Amino acid sequence: MSPVALIESLDHEGHGVAHVEGKTVFIDGALPFETVTFNTYRKKPSFENAQVLRILKESHLRTTPRCPHFGICGGCSMQHMEFTGQVAAKQRVLEDNLARLGNVKPQMLLPAIYGAPWGYRQRARLSVRHVAKKGGMLVGFHEKRSSFIADMTECHVLVPHVAQQLPALRQLVAKLSIFDRMPQIEVAVGEWVTVLVFRNMEPITPEDEAHFKAYADQWGVQIWLQPKGPDSAYPLYPLDAPPLSYTLPEFAIEMPFRPTEFTQVNHAVNRVMVERAINLLDPQPGEAIADMFCGLGNFTLPIARRGARVLGMEGSRQLVERAFEGARHNGLAHLTDFAVANLFEMTEAWLAQLGRFDKMLIDPPRDGAMELVKSISASDAPSRIIYVSCNPATLARDANVLVNVKGYVLKGAGVINMFPHTAHVESIAWFEKP
CATH class of the missing domain: 2.40.50.1070 (OB fold (Dihydrolipoamide Acetyltransferase, E2P))
Structure with missing residues (x-):
């Protein structure tokens, strides 16, 4: 007879979380508030991975998946969950990671950023x-x-x-x-x-x-x-096709890019995310701001458009060269500078050599920015840090350093639903030096 579980929540991969006979069970296809039977496909001493067999009591969050390939295709994992429920679940994943892994709690929850649920992937x-x-x-x-x-x-x-x-x-x-x-x-x-x-x-x-x-x-x-x-x-x-680009209309910016270079998957949500980040950062003319893990300059150029002087740093030389091109293309070369740097090896002495920054924006890959945040000087730290994350676990780990070691206050945090119908959690956090 198949075991029965009451689903308590979702984990960071969209699996239902239950506790059965003292062991945590992560159940594919199950939703919070459901009672299900399940079949285990991986057993470990402290947890199990399982697949839902039957739903004995259905959640109010459950809906009919739109795609006939859902459940087989790995592109989506949450089409069976109502869209606003997905956003709320991701917010809870973020809060849980901040509390459990980071020992921090934001003073406010920022409104979730989300866009069209379908046809978004560019x-x-x-x-x-x-x-x-x-x-x-x-x-x-x-x-x-x-x-x-x-x-x-x-x-x-x-x-x-x-x-x-x-x-x-x-x-x-x-x-x-x-x-x-x-x-x-x-x-x-692209746009064209x-x-x-x-x-x-x-x-x-x-x-x-x-x-x-x-x-x-x-x-x-x-x-x-x-x-x-x-x-x-x-x-x-054809060789005479227009170049690839995406736009940030709020900042009158067009970003050229090559098709194999990293850009955000969801251009519409990216625009809202950039606007939120810049409004929280509040760059002012005359300020010196660092944009760490700058990529093509997705945040660097909007910061410069507000009149601040910006240094963008990135590990890929090719992306740095493209960021230079983007700055020239948008008439912002006089306010921007870019440098190639392995930010995963940052030290306090190295960061100090760059000079003092009034504010900082950090947008790292999934590994987070541990060495960078550890390198921020307690005596000469940026007054404000906006951290854009694609992994709530590493955000929480880095927030622990910023708040509990470096003395920042976590003013606010919220999710960005960049990838609807997947368990991927993007988020944004606002740190302020008292």
């Missing part, structure tokens, strides 16, 4: 594989907990004009001479052009090129090829 990496048993070419995301590619014919989180190309992309790759040597297609949607980057592990033939050109003309996209690493990507056709 960046994607689609896997490609020929699987004879499934009828030929597969193009899509991986299945849940698997290296197999989901047999997808539709997707409701990709922007619609890309999602409707999924069957056509399968047909295109099947025609190519290197159909079995093309493992992925990267999608990048949509780029599809095909990872070709062998050179294409003239016939392949003709197929690509016909596809580009039919669907109104630009085709790029990537024979080796991301830096090797180049446009194939």
